[in-house]
Amino acid sequence: MDKGHFLIDVNSEEILNLKEKINILEVKIKEIETKLFPFEQELRNAIADLLIEERELTILYKEQKKAKKVKRLEQKRKGKNYKESTGIVPVSKKTEVEKANLKEKKRLYKEAMLYVHPDKYSMQENEQQKALEITKKLIEIYQNGSLEEMQAFHAHIFGGNTTMSFEKDSSLVKKTTSNTAYLLNEIERLEKKLADLLDSYTYKVLTTYQNPMSFVEELKAYYDDRIFKLRKRTRTKK
Template identity: 50%
Template sequence: MNLPLVHESSDDAQIRLLQQEIQSLKAVLDEVEGKTVSFEAMLRQRLGELLIEEQELTVLYKQQKLAKKEKRLAQKRKGKNYAAPQGLVRSENSKKEMLPVQHQEYKRLYREAMLQVHPDKYAMREDATDVATELTTQLIAIYQSGDLKELQAFHAFVMGGEVPVAAERVPVLKQPLSTLTLLQREKTRLEEQLDSAKAQHLYQIWISYTDPMAFVEELEAYYRDRITKLRRRTRS
């Protein structure tokens, strides 16, 4: 006895195709994000201390320039009666006394927070660079104050990621969305997420360099040179 052939409907065929495309998109997205995360972790491991010192010296240099400008203005106003204020000193002597274990935790929190908000991380986003610069300046001031609780609060804030936006009220649908519509929306969402992941600066470096380690070496040389110059400029 021959069984009748069951023909796949048009919707069923589209659903099956969309499911395959979604699985493919997820696999590519996982691969792209995995490479980006691994590359960033390697950069932090290799360049973390250089990034932190460069940013500390940059903030100090800006402070010293501002202090010199204010000093010149004050001297013009006061003339011969001018008395020079004490200069800025890069020192950790202002830190509060703490136990060795607390000090290790203090340094860990500072390092993690600094790498999270370092302006170079947002080099491809002009809108975020100024905010990152301001946050690093605040972080350095907190670190120099020696206030562990304040540093913990700052660390928790910056490691929390994006500030959630208040969700708009979702209208109640009279009829549930079809499986086909839901899959089409999921595919669109994944395509947008994949485009965003591929546009990340570190991923672009990963795919544009034949040997990504060459970029790391270039970056390391750049920061060492910049730190040498900043040390000379901020020498008191």
């Protein structure tokens, strides 16, 4: 074997157990979403007109509130004791720690992206698909995740848990933390997603109502009441 390459160790019992747990969670989530999402779409279709009107009135209400605020400010300006604001707004500056964390997160992102970029596997279809999935996750964590999440995924990649073979600088191995951290974080994320789905009101309706679509009448009553109140606030007639 070339010194510049390494073999992925996929025999770690701990890692295999964590991956199996992730797979089970993903299957459960998919099963629920496959049933829940079409049901929610049916509900939206059944009250589409009410949803549109409620949205339009909500926007109108916000615009009217904004206009009233501007009008009150104009009236204050006409007062004798009114003093114009200097317009200086305190700007919150990132702390040195936050800057350092952002810099480190960017470094880890670039380092990982350099090694797993899909273009490196243009002649290996299976490897390129894996690379696409990994880079997609990398970008997601870089844009929305924390430094800890990036460190965990970086360790996951260079700890040999992606079932990919690529050139590897031995110094990167020394810099990685526990290569199970990302898997543990992923399990926590999936468990929360599953719990949120199970706790959602529409899922409870779907699984407990004898006729789930009867929930449409409850939704209509709710939106009729909300629209009535919004019309009063905006003085809008039907």
